[in-house]
Amino acid sequence: MSGPSAPAIRTEELTKVYGRGHKAMTALDGIDLTAPAGTVFGLLGHNGAGKSTLLRLLSTLAAPTSGRAWVGGHDVVTHPADVRASIGITAQQTTLDGRLSGRENLFVFGRLHGLSRATARRTAGELLERYDLAEAGDRPISAYSGGMRRRLDIASSLLLEPAVLFLDEPTTGLDPHSRTAIWKAVKELAERGTTVLLTTQYLEEADHLAERVAVLDSGRVIADDTPRALKRRIGLRLSVTLASEESHGTACGLLSGLGVSGLPAPTPRATTITGSVAAGTLTLPSVLAALNDAGVDVADIGLHEPTLDEAYLALTGGPA
Template identity: 50%
Template sequence: MTTTYAVLSEGLEKRFGDVHALRGLDLAVAEGTVCGILGPNGAGKTTAVRVLTTLTTPDSGTATVAGHDVRDAPGAVRRAIGVTGQSASVDGELSGRENLRLFTRLLRIRGAAGPARADELLERFELTDAADRSARTYSGGMRRRLDLAASLLTRPEVLFLDEPTTGLDPHSRNQIWDAVRDLADRGTTVLLTTQYLEEADRLADDIVLIDQGRAAVTGTPAELKARIGSYAEVVVADGSAMLPAAAVLDQLTGAEPVLDHERRTVGAVAADPSLTLPRIVRELDAAGVPVVDASLRPPTLDEGFLRLTDRSPVCRNTREEHAA
């Protein structure tokens, strides 16, 4: 079966003066899927979106979106996409309905089709009751939903969401998540950049971890978590037991333990699938380590990102400081 890619890039490079934002970025996003683009601040996520949406020209490399080359056919790319940036683009002095109808005119949606589409999206995003209120009276979550509605007026083939839930409360974030998943279920390809690993874990079919302008790791959420094995963590009775517990986990896992003195926890990645919780408890007991709790669980995407991009948690250094 041949896979058709809605977004495809090879070797994208982009510099801003001395800043090398993209260093050969490769992406392949299949049609009708949600691709989560993860990475810390400065990794190149927003620059990648700006290149793929024709807002910035790459210095080198190639990219196509919905089958159109971003260099050679930027107009065709723009007609095929919707974009929701990091900040809401709605006018606070206009009502929600007026905002959407203004966008329909800017997008040249003719005749009665424009107002009808605006009303349809207001209902879809549960904004009908507030449709005639000034957008400046909207909550942050409502403004983001209105912004998302505006990006869907033309029924885009590909939707770019650049950190769409930054700063939102959990309820508003869940509403945006539900809307994004619904779009994907209806066949829209979504490229989602985010710093929230929980967001990518919940929404994405595939994930790309960008680090220093490159695609460091790719795979499904389950694949990325499986690549680092399980995570063993123990809570000790007092601070003096942390180093002995770390020594036990070091021996069992072969991985450098992470110590959190505030929580009195010691954790380590366990790549060996045969390692069991009863064995961990037995070894801790044999070493005389007083344990309050112990667990062996799948890793979070946070742990996966730190491990797979070779970044070390700050708290890892506390073992050396404590020993010194």
């Protein structure tokens, strides 16, 4: 599993079961994943889907019940020390000391990682510059904003320039400006050759950053593809705004006959309709002409690529 072309992360039939007998609970059920080196790989799933368990196995914090996994070319069971030496982790909860400055936090982490005092001091300064924290570097981090703390969290994970970085929901609770700054930092990491495994609750974030996305549901991988390919699975999204609510039922019936799927039930006092259309099967002029011929007045109509949120809900059985 090693070599220049080896994937940064790979799992084969990875399974984790907690408990025994009738109390056994399967957290991961035969996970197969491959993350190429130097890419951002998104991991999506609702709470309890298995994301945290997978991160614990890949970071050697827990052992699999069966199956195998490699990180940085090293087996997580037979060579856990090599795995730990090749990874960085930015968890949801910060491990920074609020009484210390940003520079002091990075220096302490560097020393804990075995860096010399001079190397730890130099690396801390370089990371503060890279993540636009130099001006605030000597202030206590208790005075930092949420976005600044997250950037410092990421910086602390990069002291040894790991080959693989696990980012566990890095932008939860951040304002849009801070989130954009984190996105920029993640993209730069991948450009520098670091492989980033990103878990996130924000599907827009995965769509923006990840070259590939895996969707976990009840401990299984139910989808593994590029964000664009996942979105195209559910077809294009048709949206129609009616001029009159009285024609809602007629419009829904007509659109269903044209092959539009996922339509809402005909509802009095409703003027909007959304549904899915297989790519290449319908055009807006043909839909509009059919509605006009049926006496349905249309105020607005559009056909667009679905969002990753819509694709995720469709894949996991949620309402579109």
